[in-house]
Amino acid sequence: MQFDTKIAIVVRTDLEPWQKLNVASFLASGIAAAFPACIGDPYEDGSGTKYLSLIGQPILIYGADRVALSRALERALTRCVTPALYTEDMFRTTHDSANREAVKAVSRADLKLVGISMRAGRRVIDKIVDGLKFHS
Secondary structure, three states: OOOOEEEEEEEEOOOOHHHHHHHHHHHHHHHHHHOHHHEOOOEEOOOOOEEOOOEOOOEEEEEEOHHHHHHHHHHHHHOOOOOEEEEHHHHHOOOHHHHHHHHHOOOHHHOOEEEEEEEEEHHHHHHHOOOOEEOO
């Protein structure tokens, strides 16, 4: 199935493995919160056990260094795409309100980005992530 939109997560490649997974998880939740229509129906196995719904389209995960990650953020913003973000400072907080305070305390140019996620038209996302490789 070909979707009109594309979901992309860009994660900094120099993070610890647990950090990469944590960042990708939080960034996927930002997509789910902003675009509830992208959530599919709940699952049920052949025994009748019920499971939670998932995002109903593929999520492409790219790797980037600090410079490429900042470039992707700027490309998104210039195309009027509002991304979710995760910063280094958020690793040191313990709850959502503190995360927002940590981001608010820093200007955009000084954010220590570790990841962003976004959902937009396929061609728009392709332009934002141009030059990035899938995370390995």
